Structure formats: C-alpha cells, structure tokens
Amino acid sequence: MTITAVRVTPIAFRDPPLLNVVGVHQPYALRSIVEVETGDGFVGLGETYGDTAMREGLTAVAPHLVGLDPFDLAGLRATIDRHLAAGTDAGLSVAPGTSRRNLPVKVDAAFEVAFLDLQGQLLGRPLVDLLGGAVRGRVPYSAYLFYKFARHRSQPEDDEWGAALDPDGIVAQARTMIERYGFESIKLKAGVFEPDAEADALRALAAAFPGAPLRIDPNGGWTVATSLRMAAQLEGVLEYLEDPAPGLDGMAEVARQVGQPLATNMVVTGFEHLPEAIRLGSAQVILADHHYWGGLRATQHLATICRTWGLGLSMHSNSHLGISLAAMTHVAAAIPNLTYACDTHYPWQEDEVVEGGKLTLERGALRVPDGPGLGVRLDRDALARLHEAYRTCGIRDRDDVAEMRAYRPDWTGALPRF
Amino acid sequence: MTITAVRVTPIAFRDPPLLNVVGVHQPYALRSIVEVETGDGFVGLGETYGDTAMREGLTAVAPHLVGLDPFDLAGLRATIDRHLAAGTDAGLSVAPGTSRRNLPVKVDAAFEVAFLDLQGQLLGRPLVDLLGGAVRGRVPYSAYLFYKFARHRSQPEDDEWGAALDPDGIVAQARTMIERYGFESIKLKAGVFEPDAEADALRALAAAFPGAPLRIDPNGGWTVATSLRMAAQLEGVLEYLEDPAPGLDGMAEVARQVGQPLATNMVVTGFEHLPEAIRLGSAQVILADHHYWGGLRATQHLATICRTWGLGLSMHSNSHLGISLAAMTHVAAAIPNLTYACDTHYPWQEDEVVEGGKLTLERGALRVPDGPGLGVRLDRDALARLHEAYRTCGIRDRDDVAEMRAYRPDWTGALPRF
Numbered sequence: 001m002t003i004t005a006v007r008v009t010p011i012a013f014r015d016p017p018l019l020n021v022v023g024v025h026q027p028y029a030l031r032s033i034v035e036v037e038t039g040d041g042f043v044g045l046g047e048t049y050g051d052t053a054m055r056e057g058l059t060a061v062a063p064h065l066v067g068l069d070p071f072d073l074a075g076l077r078a079t080i081d082r083h084l085a086a087g088t089d090a091g092l093s094v095a096p097g098t099s100r101r102n103l104p105v106k107v108d109a110a111f112e113v114a115f116l117d118l119q120g121q122l123l124g125r126p127l128v129d130l131l132g133g134a135v136r137g138r139v140p141y142s143a144y145l146f147y148k149f150a151r152h153r154s155q156p157e158d159d160e161w162g163a164a165l166d167p168d169g170i171v172a173q174a175r176t177m178i179e180r181y182g183f184e185s186i187k188l189k190a191g192v193f194e195p196d197a198e199a200d201a202l203r204a205l206a207a208a209f210p211g212a213p214l215r216i217d218p219n220g221g222w223t224v225a226t227s228l229r230m231a232a233q234l235e236g237v238l239e240y241l242e243d244p245a246p247g248l249d250g251m252a253e254v255a256r257q258v259g260q261p262l263a264t265n266m267v268v269t270g271f272e273h274l275p276e277a278i279r280l281g282s283a284q285v286i287l288a289d290h291h292y293w294g295g296l297r298a299t300q301h302l303a304t305i306c307r308t309w310g311l312g313l314s315m316h317s318n319s320h321l322g323i324s325l326a327a328m329t330h331v332a333a334a335i336p337n338l339t340y341a342c343d344t345h346y347p348w349q350e351d352e353v354v355e356g357g358k359l360t361l362e363r364g365a366l367r368v369p370d371g372p373g374l375g376v377r378l379d380r381d382a383l384a385r386l387h388e389a390y391r392t393c394g395i396r397d398r399d400d401v402a403e404m405r406a407y408r409p410d411w412t413g414a415l416p417r418f
Numbered sequence: 419m420t421i422t423a424v425r426v427t428p429i430a431f432r433d434p435p436l437l438n439v440v441g442v443h444q445p446y447a448l449r450s451i452v453e454v455e456t457g458d459g460f461v462g463l464g465e466t467y468g469d470t471a472m473r474e475g476l477t478a479v480a481p482h483l484v485g486l487d488p489f490d491l492a493g494l495r496a497t498i499d500r501h502l503a504a505g506t507d508a509g510l511s512v513a514p515g516t517s518r519r520n521l522p523v524k525v526d527a528a529f530e531v532a533f534l535d536l537q538g539q540l541l542g543r544p545l546v547d548l549l550g551g552a553v554r555g556r557v558p559y560s561a562y563l564f565y566k567f568a569r570h571r572s573q574p575e576d577d578e579w580g581a582a583l584d585p586d587g588i589v590a591q592a593r594t595m596i597e598r599y600g601f602e603s604i605k606l607k608a609g610v611f612e613p614d615a616e617a618d619a620l621r622a623l624a625a626a627f628p629g630a631p632l633r634i635d636p637n638g639g640w641t642v643a644t645s646l647r648m649a650a651q652l653e654g655v656l657e658y659l660e661d662p663a664p665g666l667d668g669m670a671e672v673a674r675q676v677g678q679p680l681a682t683n684m685v686v687t688g689f690e691h692l693p694e695a696i697r698l699g700s701a702q703v704i705l706a707d708h709h710y711w712g713g714l715r716a717t718q719h720l721a722t723i724c725r726t727w728g729l730g731l732s733m734h735s736n737s738h739l740g741i742s743l744a745a746m747t748h749v750a751a752a753i754p755n756l757t758y759a760c761d762t763h764y765p766w767q768e769d770e771v772v773e774g775g776k777l778t779l780e781r782g783a784l785r786v787p788d789g790p791g792l793g794v795r796l797d798r799d800a801l802a803r804l805h806e807a808y809r810t811c812g813i814r815d816r817d818d819v820a821e822m823r824a825y826r827p828d829w830t831g832a833l834p835r836f
Binding site for chain 1: 487489490491492493495496540541543547548550551552553689690692693696697715716718719722723725726727728752754
C-alpha cells in the first residue's frame with residue numbers, strides 16, 4: 001500500500017464578522033484540504049490553514065509523498081525536512097496558524113492526519129484506535145462566543161446571528177448557541193471592548209447560565225496591570241483566564257499574583273516553548289491544537305507532558321470545517337487528561353466540505369465518528385464550490401487588521417490594547 | 419477481534435555470576451512471559467520481570483482482559499486501574515524492576531506490548547509501523563561488560579566467559595563480546611571494586627578499543643565526593659557517566675561540577691520524576707526502559723520530553739530474552755532522538771524462548787524484525803523447559819545481596835559503597 005497521488009485544494013468558506021483584539025474576521029476564511037490517495041482506492045483526508053505560506057508549503061511537499069507507505073510517519077517527517085525549511089516571521093506576535101517559523105510542523109500535521117485516516121481505512125477501524133483507543137465516546141466542546149457586527153460591509157442584510165456588542169447581545173448569542181448545540185461550557189472571545197465592559201458580559205453570562213464553566217480570552221490584549229485588575233474582578237467567575245497578557249514573562253507575572261489558572265494558545269505554541277513556560281510558570285492550562293503542534297501523535301505527547309508537569313489541557317480552534325473537527329475529536333477522545341471542554345469555531349461555519357453536511361453536536365459534544373479512519377468523506381461538489389469561492393473571493397492571507405481598517409481607518413491592531 | 423485468553427508463564431533461565439554494586443546475579447534470572455490470544459488464532463507476546471509481585475500483578479489483571487479489543491490500550495489501562503493498586507516499597511532505593519510502587523505501570527507495559535504485537539499481526543505489518551514507522555533499520559546496542567566470578571558456587575566448572583576481576587579480565591571479556599557481536603560502544607557495570615581500580619579498567623578499555631564510546635555505571639554506589647574525583651579522572655574518556663551518586667540531589671550536585679553528561683536509570687524511572695530532575699539538572703541522559711515506563715507508546719512520549727528539554731536518550735536493560743529484545747528494538751527504531759546505543763544483557767543469556775533461538779546481533783546492532791507484530795514467535799518447548807526451571811530453581815525474587823552473602827557472610831549491599 002503506497003501513496004499514488006496527493007492533492008492540495010485551497011478553499012474559502014463564509015465567515016461572520018467576528019471581532020477580536022486585532023480586528024474582525026473577513027467575509028471568507030481560508031483552509032487547505034489535503035487528499036492522499038493510495039493505489040487501492042483509499043483517500044486519506046486532512047484539513048489545515050489556507051494562507052499563502054501554508055499552501056506553498058503543502059504543495060512543495062505533496063509530490064514527494066508519492067511512493068511513501070501511509071504507515072511511514074517517520075518517512076513523512078524526513079520528506080518534509082528534505083523539501084521544506086522553516087521560515088522567519090516579520091512580526092513578533094504572529095499567530096501560530098500564520099507563522100512561517102513552524103511551517104514544517106504544520107505541514108507535517110496536515111499530512112499526518114491524512115496518513116492516519118488511510119491507516120484507519122485500511123484497518124477498517126476508527127482513527128482513534130490508532131491512537132490507543134478512546135477513553136471517552138463523546139468529546140465536549142464549549143460555546144465559543146464572539147462580539148460581532150450584524151453583517152459584513154459587503155452584505156446587504158444582517159446575518160442570522162445579528163450584532164453582539166454588549167452584555168445583552170452576548171447573552172442572547174449564548175442562548176441561541178446553547179439551544180442549538182447544548183454546550184455546557186462557555187468561552188468569550190474578548191479584548192474587543194473596554195475590559196470592564198467585557199467583565200460585565202462575563203457576569204451577565206454567569207447570571208444567565210449558573211454553574212456553566214466560563215472562560216474569557218482577550219488574546220494577550222491586556223497589559224499585566226489590566227490583567228491583574230480583571231482577574232481580581234472575575235475571581236470565582238472563571239474556570240480559567242486565557243492569554244490575558246502578552247509574552248511568557250507577562251503571563252508569568254500575572255500567574256504569580258492571581259488565583260485562577262491561566263490558559264494559553266499564544267505563548268506556548270510548540271514543544272520548544274514548554275521548558276521556559278514551565279520554568280516561569282507562565283500558564284497552568286495548555287490549549288493544544290494538532291494543526292500546529294505537529295499532528296495527533298504529537299498532541300498525545302503534549303498531553304503526557306501536561307500530565308507530568310501537572311498542567312491542565314484543553315484545545316484551541318481556528319475557523320474550520322468537518323475534517324478538522326473529526327481529527328480534533330479523535331485525538332481528544334484518546335487523551336485521558338483532557339481536563340476542559342475543547343474550543344471550536346464550528347457553529348460559526350455554514351459551509352461544509354464533508355459528505356452529509358455539518359456534523360452534529362449533541363449536548364455540546366461530538367460523538368467520536370465510528371466509520372473507518374476519520375469517519376468523514378469528502379463531498380466533491382462542495383469541495384469544487386468552496387474552491388471556486390477561494391478562486392474568486394480575493395483573499396489570499398487572513399488579515400483581520402486590514403478588514404477592521406475598512407471600518408476604522410485609524411485601526412492599527414497593536415497590542416496590548418488595554 | 420477480541421481477546422479470548424491470557425496466559426502468564428513465569429520462567430527462569432541461566433544467568434552468569436555477574437557482579438554489581440549490591441552483590442552478584444543468582445544462577446537463574448526470572449521473567450514472566452505474557453500471551454494474549456484472540457479468537458481468530460493470533461497470539462500477542464510480552465516479556466517482563468518475573469518476581470513475585472510482578473507475577474501476582476499480571477495474574478490479577480489477566481482474566482479481566484478477556485473480551486477487550488487489542489486496539490483498546492485505553493481499556494487495558496482502565497482495567498488495570500480497576501484491578502490493581504500500586505504498592506509500597508520497604509526500602510528506599512528499590513530498583514524499578516522490583517518496586518511495587520510502579521506495579522500497575524509495569525503490568526500495563528507488559529500487556530501493551532502483547533496488544534501491539536496483536537495489532538501488528540492483524541495488520542500483517544511490523545510493530546514499528548504502529549509507532550509511526552522506523553527512522554532506522556538497525557538499532558545499535560552496546561557491549562555490556564561485567565566484573566564476574568568464573569562460576570556460580572553451584573557450578574562444578576568455570577562458565578565459558580571465565581572470571582573478570584581486573585582490567586585484563588575486562589578487556590578480554592570486551593574482546594570476546596565485540597568479536598562475537600560487533601558492538602561499537604562499551605559499558606562497564608561498576609561499583610564493584612575500588613573506584614580507582616575500575617578507572618584503570620576503563621582506561622585499559624580506552625587503550626584497547628580506541629575511539630569506542632565508553633560508559634561506566636556504578637549504580638549510585640559512589641558518594642558525591644567519589645563521583646567528582648572519578649569524573650575528573652575519567653574526563654575525556656567517557657561518553658557519559660551513569661548513575662554515579664544516589665538520589666536526585668546527589669546526581670545534581672555531581673552534574674553541576676563535572677564536564678561529561680550524567681545518565682540515569684535509577685533517579686528518573688517514571689514520568690513523575692522528570693519535573694524535579696529537570697529542575698535540579700540531575701541527569702543529562704535518560705535511559706528509557708519500556709518495561710517500567712509504561713510501554714512502547716510511553717517510551718515515545720519520554721523521547722519527546724527528552725528532545726524538548728535537550729536531554730540525551732538511551733536505553734536501560736535487565737536480564738532478558740528475545741521478546742523483550744524485539745520490543746526494545748521496535749521502539750528504539752521509531753525514536754528519532756535515540757542519541758546513544760542501547761544497553762542489553764542479551765549476550766549473557768544462553769537460553770531463549772522464541773522460535774529459532776537467539777536473535778542475531780550484527781555489527782553491534784539488531785535489524786528491526788520485519789515479520790508481523792514483534793516478529794518473534796514463542797517456542798513452546800522452550801517455554802515449557804524454562805517454566806520447569808522456574809518451578810525447580812527455588813528462586814522467587816531477585817536477591818543479589820543474599821547471593822553475595824553466600825560468598826561474603828558480612829555483605830550488606832548498603833549504598834553508597836565508596
């Protein structure tokens with residue numbers, strides 16, 4: 001069983017005008033869909049970032065995977081090492097998804113999932129069985145709330161979610177999302193408004209959903225002083241405080257002085273960050289993300305590290321479709337010490353690229369797909385449609401800052417904001 | 419594919435009178451052979467320690483594995499958690515192989531290998547493919563030299579190796595071992611004679627085998643002061659100094675003052691030891707051993723930790739036969755950052771329990787077995803013979819101290835010796 005063809009297809013799907021500390025989501029989010037085919041007709045799937053660097057990295061490696069055995073993850077890594085160098089980033093605080101520094105790791109992750117999908121298909125077993133089997137049959141996700149505009153500039157009418165720009169809007173959004181999907185934990189993407197206003201929203205959520213674990217994530221948009229002030233305000237309200245301040249040092253300074261655990265997907269985004277983060281005590285919860293940690297196996301290694309050093313573990317998400325959700329669910333199902341519900345942007349996406357349309361979240365959780373491999377198959381019509389959207393949407397790299405500048409010409413996206 | 423039967427067979431095989439810091443090997447070494455059978459006729463193999471506690475732990479768990487799927491390593495772990503509690507140890511410095519503290523982890527490891535063997539057989543692929551594939555086709559081992567008596571008290575004649583009680587004896591032993599197996603690295607088990615005499619042996623080896631990487635392992639038998647004196651004497655001679663002084667603190671004190679890396683399989687024997695060991699800088703090389711680290715997957719996690727924190731990685735060994743050697747070789751083949759040749763006692767064992775007799779080391783390395791699963795099968799006649807040896811040998815727990823007391827009635831085995 002060897003690989004006979006590899007395809008990388010960039011796609012774009014509709015994304016609402018969700019606000020964050022650096023700006024606002026563009027009308028389309030980009031992804032790359034990876035297909036790895038074997039002679040005997042199996043197709044392994046992967047889904048990852050769709051920015052230019054990522055697309056170039058994937059296509060640089062793809063032809064060299066022909067002839068490899070899908071069980072040869074070591075060969076995959078060696079092939080990537082031969083054909084793709086890590087790049088450098090212009091800015092200091094580039095998000096892991098768009099960084100060029102970890103490009104080989106991200107390319108490895110995308111193809112590893114496709115290889116594991118093939119392994120599962122060959123075995124006729126769900127992918128999780130190749131990760132040691134499931135410790136849970138359902139993986140809990142959290143309601144991922146965003147401040148948002150009612151519509152994109154280009155849209156004539158409000159989207160179905162409408163605006164959420166104050167505590168009432170956020171509570172209404174949470175209510176809709178929880179009614180639809182049954183989430184039991186709630187996360188608020190923050191760093192958008194004055195911190196006190198965001199704390200009001202948190203308290204409104206706590207009042208509206210008593211007992212639901214709450215998180216707030218200003219994406220490093222607060223200074224250490226602001227973080228300390230907010231942590232004091234939110235003492236007892238939060239299960240964790242995510243990335244309040246920038247940098248390993250900033251986070252460590254906050255952590256030393258507050259009661260609740262700090263979580264991060266910004267200052268610890270690769271194995272190389274762990275020694276210093278642990279030494280400084282910069283975070284107490286790591287938000288894993290197989291897309292940039294190097295794949296599903298690497299995520300399991302990270303989980304062992306978290307257990308060994310007494311760190312909590314949850315999962316980060318970017319805008320994604322069903323292939324990524326399936327992969328996230330298989331690996332989360334295999335990790336004993338998944339101590340918090342995972343994040344997912346999935347409810348914000350109307351489009352889908354897998355057969356049968358959107359996967360179904362019940363009581364806030366996704367049942368581990370029980371088909372062979374990932375348990376999802378590509379809908380080729382949807383793929384063609386979303387590729388056409390990529391071709392025509394005019395977006396080639398995610399740029400929330402530029403998008404916000406269309407609303408506020410003086411917008412810089414500089415951090416920390418508050 | 420579910421498990422229909424599990425067998426645990428204690429065996430004893432001949433072992434030469436090898437000397438170490440606490441005493442001398444008994445005439446027989448003990449192991450447990452694990453067989454996990456599925457309805458469709460596959461038999462997965464595991465090999466581990468054969469002491470009373472281990473045998474009891476394995477047999478307490480064995481019947482409860484019937485009905486499990488061999489891909490369900492999570493179910494294996496859960497079953498062990500339900501039916502086996504960690505024990506406590508009387509002494510402070512009990513070897514990981516005979517400790518009751520890590521009994522569940524060792525039981526997990528033994529069955530995990532058998533489960534993975536079954537997975538490989540079902541797939542028709544070598545076990546290493548289930549670990550991500552091989553980064554090397556041959557796994558290098560080191561010549562493991564021992565001071566030794568010419569024969570056990572009970573033997574009428576010298577064994578084929580004869581005595582090795584001084585530098586000439588050690589060099590002669592190395593020459594025989596390297597002629598037979600082609601080893602390129604050399605390890606001397608030490609802590610037996612005055613440290614200066616052992617340093618003489620090391621220097622004699624360096625002169626006789628120029629360029630061969632050398633290691634010495636006094637098993638924590640030296641004080642910190644002795645360790646520092648010996649490290650200074652052996653500067654430039656050793657690739658690493660293994661477990662010179664006892665305890666995480668003792669090792670850290672030595673490490674702070676010497677140039678060469680310290681290796682350990684005594685002060686870091688489980689994930690729970692890593693945070694403190696890394697904080698203190700107690701060791702620069704970890705000697706992995708899947709038998710007590712929790713299995714082959716856990717050994718891969720350990721390898722990631724070593725790479726992440728910049729620690730070297732090699733492999734520890736106890737007296738063992740071919741099932742263990744095959745398992746060690748599969749996992750070592752899958753680990754990119756195996757930075758040193760592995761240890762093995764294998765050349766000291768005449769007996770074997772696998773079909774075809776002893777596996778063949780060439781140029782100091784074992785080629786990764788390419789048959790399905792572990793690539794070794796049980797020789798049932800040999801198993802019966804070695805089980806009979808267990809039944810009649812009178813040994814139920816390894817006790818090098820008591821064995822030495824037969825030669826030297828005043829022997830205590832207390833550490834540090836020098």
